[in-house]
Amino acid sequence: MKKLVVLTGAGMSAESGIKTFRDADGLWEGHDVMEVASPEGYRRNPELVLDFYNQRRRQLNEVSSNEGHKNLASLEKHYEVAIVTQNVDDLHERAGSSNVLHLHGQLRKVRSTYDPNLIYHWEKDLVLGDKCEKGSQLRPHIVWFGEDVPKIPKAVEIVEQADVLVIIGTSMQVYPAAGLIDFCKPNTPIYFIDPKPSIYEGSYRNLTIIEDTAVGGTSKLLKKLIG
Structure with missing residues (x-):
């Protein structure tokens, strides 16, 4: 896979x-x-x-997991999926995702x-x-502002192994998380889902922008990845 x-x-x-x-x-x-x-x-x-x-x-x-969370969980039938999240909620897990790394801790x-x-x-x-x-x-x-993010090395390791990279709902302004995109292999397909994208398709090689919310964007992503 x-x-x-x-x-x-x-x-x-x-x-x-x-x-x-x-x-x-x-x-x-x-x-x-x-x-x-x-x-x-x-x-x-x-x-x-x-x-x-x-x-x-x-x-x-x-609150409950939304269809976006559920769409990502459904991809585990077709891919070896790893989620690296800045979010401190547990909505990925509640939607059924089995491999979630929380960069900034958990509530x-x-x-x-x-x-x-x-x-x-x-x-x-x-x-x-x-x-x-x-x-x-x-x-x-x-993880509060000014504190180290101890799971960044593990996140880097995960991104380095990606055959496909998907980025959803992040401003790409909070470091060190925003720098993770730079660790994927050359020519890795990258999908960026956001209703107001902060990057454009010329920013990275093989980048596809899906200008939509997490729910709508992941539905479009499924069609691109699994038809």
Whole structure:
């Protein structure tokens, strides 16, 4: 089977009702992103940050995977599919995708502030006083601005193996994730799905732009890839 690698961003989940701060002048659900998505914001007001992610985690119970997520899952019948996502929701998994790498963490996980390798599945609210087995406060398992993205080397390895690369719903402005496209093999077919594409077909060799949302764009992609 050919290897199909899909890079997804916030636009992938937008049609499920999950909002992105880039759609709202730097605000994420009414908050300055640096208040709720940076180590400095957490140090200043940990309760605000914990509550923010508690609300985002609860929101996951109110949304469902959209047809775009399901279309990608269906490609596993025809390709060896790997999804590398910047999204912290679990909608790819809920749609049936079996190989998903989360670059920026996951809402349904928390980790130790002492040992970042102590990661726990978490469904309920996280509050001050919730501690890891070593006695340190737990925090959201989210990569905040200014923090390293530890899974980038693995993502690079995945992209290097791609026979087909698909990019959906990302501004191509958040690094290091935006640089992953540069690691695919020469002449690899690349499909870029976005209603307002930030790149054009001359930007990369073998690039096809599908100017559409994730749902509409993946439907068109299926026709191109499997007929």
